[in-house]
Amino acid sequence: MRHLLLTILALGLLAGSAAAQVTNGTFDSGLTGWATAATVNGSVAWDTFGFPANSARLAATNPPLGLPVGSATITQSFGCGGSFDTGSCVVSLDYLVSSSFNAVVRVEVKLDGNEMWSSDHSASWGDVVPVSFAAPCGLHHLEVTATYQSGGFHAGWACWVDNVRAECVRPRPAHRSALPRDMAYRMRLILTILSNPAASSRAK
Numbered sequence: 306m307r308h309l310l311l312t313i314l315a316l317g318l319l320a321g322s323a324a325a326q327v328t329n330g331t332f333d334s335g336l337t338g339w340a341t342a343a344t345v346n347g348s349v350a351w352d353t354f355g356f357p358a359n360s361a362r363l364a365a366t367n368p369p370l371g372l373p374v375g376s377a378t379i380t381q382s383f384g385c386g387g388s389f390d391t392g393s394c395v396v397s398l399d400y401l402v403s404s405s406f407n408a409v410v411r412v413e414v415k416l417d418g419n420e421m422w423s424s425d426h427s428a429s430w431g432d433v434v435p436v437s438f439a440a441p442c443g444l445h446h447l448e449v450t451a452t453y454q455s456g457g458f459h460a461g462w463a464c465w466v467d468n469v470r471a472e473c474v475r476p477r478p479a480h481r482s483a484l485p486r487d488m489a490y491r492m493r494l495i496l497t498i499l500s501n502p503a504a505s506s507r508a509k
């Protein structure tokens with residue numbers, strides 16, 4: 306246990322982090338910062354429900370009987386550290402799915418068009434699902450989509466998304482000076498010669 310704690314402490318000392326740059330990832334300001342899209346009878350709305358309160362509600366809105374119930378998407382482009390940062394951008398979010406009559410809903414999370422997470426849900430009231438993945442730091446485009454797959458009857462489903470975060474975790478060198486002693490000596494010698502040209506001519 307002590308070893309584990311020391312390891313965690315060391316990792317903490319080795320890594321620096323930059324502030325999250327996702328806008329309104331907690332949805333406390335409605336859907337500000339997010340673009341939305343929907344197909345057929347899908348919809349995106351702000352809901353005071355959340356983990357904690359306030360989230361984006363991706364859902365089928367009361368579709369007419371017999372019509373497909375489509376999909377709903379939220380997207381946001383954000384900077385996660387700088388483009389030249391060497392660290393990892395850790396992206397995380399939470400979601401919860403509710404479906405009626407065993408309708409199957411697929412939740413997909415894409416970063417820059419690449420699928421980072423996909424899972425099907427059919428529970429009438431699911432658990433909060435945490436999603437987390439890493440990518441290089443820099444500019445990114447996040448996309449969260451809920452899509453009806455099969456089953457169910459008439460109206461069907463909702464997927465609440467909340468707590469979207471992104472953090473660029475930068476590595477730090479383990480030691481303050483990694484210069485070999487010989488290299489340090491040579492650099493001191495060069496600096497001495499540059500600051501005293503007379504010493505340079507005497508050295509010749």
Ligand SMILES: [Ca+2]
Pocket residue numbers: 331332333355356357358359360467468
């Ligand atoms: Ca929230």
